[in-house]
Amino acid sequence: MGDVRTEDGAPLVGVLALQGDFDDHEQALAAFGVRTRQVRTADGLRGLDGLVLPGGESTTMLKLLDVEGLWGPLGEALASGLPVFATCAGMILLAERVENPQQRSYGLLPITVVRNGYGRQFHSGTFALQLESNELPEGTTGTFIRAPRITAVGDCEVLARRDGDPVLVRKGPLLAACFHPELERGHAVVAMFVTAVRRAREAAGAIAAAVPAPRTAGAEAPGVAAPSKGVAQCASLRPAR
Numbered sequence: 001m002g003d004v005r006t007e008d009g010a011p012l013v014g015v016l017a018l019q020g021d022f023d024d025h026e027q028a029l030a031a032f033g034v035r036t037r038q039v040r041t042a043d044g045l046r047g048l049d050g051l052v053l054p055g056g057e058s059t060t061m062l063k064l065l066d067v068e069g070l071w072g073p074l075g076e077a078l079a080s081g082l083p084v085f086a087t088c089a090g091m092i093l094l095a096e097r098v099e100n101p102q103q104r105s106y107g108l109l110p111i112t113v114v115r116n117g118y119g120r121q122f123h124s125g126t127f128a129l130q131l132e133s134n135e136l137p138e139g140t141t142g143t144f145i146r147a148p149r150i151t152a153v154g155d156c157e158v159l160a161r162r163d164g165d166p167v168l169v170r171k172g173p174l175l176a177a178c179f180h181p182e183l184e185r186g187h188a189v190v191a192m193f194v195t196a197v198r199r200a201r202e203a204a205g206a207i208a209a210a211v212p213a214p215r216t217a218g219a220e221a222p223g224v225a226a227p228s229k230g231v232a233q234c235a236s237l238r239p240a241r
Contacts, residue, residue: 062104
């Protein structure tokens with residue numbers, strides 16, 4: 001699938017689209033004027049301003065990442081400093097340690113997660129969050145669907161909790177939630193991610209603008225005058241040695 005166009009010059013965010021609720025993420029991002037691209041191959045990771053790992057079934061995602069040859073390329077993209085937003089199964093892929101059962105992951109986020117830690121579908125629902133960041137407005141809620149539970153946190157920020165448990169964490173450009181903010185139009189957590197993407201894009205543009213353009217062949221270095229026509233003519237009359 002090609003890029004989803006919203007506004008000209010808008011950031012481009014890749015959404016891993018092997019399985020899960022990637023379509024909901026695309027719609028949530030489009031509501032904030034962001035272009036999206038469904039990522040199914042390594043080529044789809046090129047030229048992105050941000051990346052989303054959606055909710056779904058993490059073991060199925062692992063198998064499909066291998067089938068499509070995406071495990072390595074995706075890992076490189078996740079570790080590159082690109083803003084990343086992961087929900088539910090996506091958070092499991094980022095976690096340092098996964099339990100119930102143990103499974104491999106990228107290990108980029110210093111947390112331990114227990115799969116289906118909040119119970120099965122019967123226990124799912126929307127719950128109030130206890131906020132630990134002034135980046136989120138009071139009254140922010142989270143929809144939990146067979147959600148993983150964070151049981152240990154290392155060197156990362158806890159931005160929100162549910163009944164004392166961390167449910168929204170951040171380490172540098174990596175933002176991860178146990179819940180599904182993409183299911184609520186205009187959710188503050190999606191807005192937080194979009195802000196991070198825009199800031200990173202502006203910073204990258206400023207750095208690129210500050211780097212001098214390479215000189216083309218035949219161009220003179222700054223401060224060095226080109227030889228006058230007369231000097232050039234004299235030089236051409238000198239006998240070869």
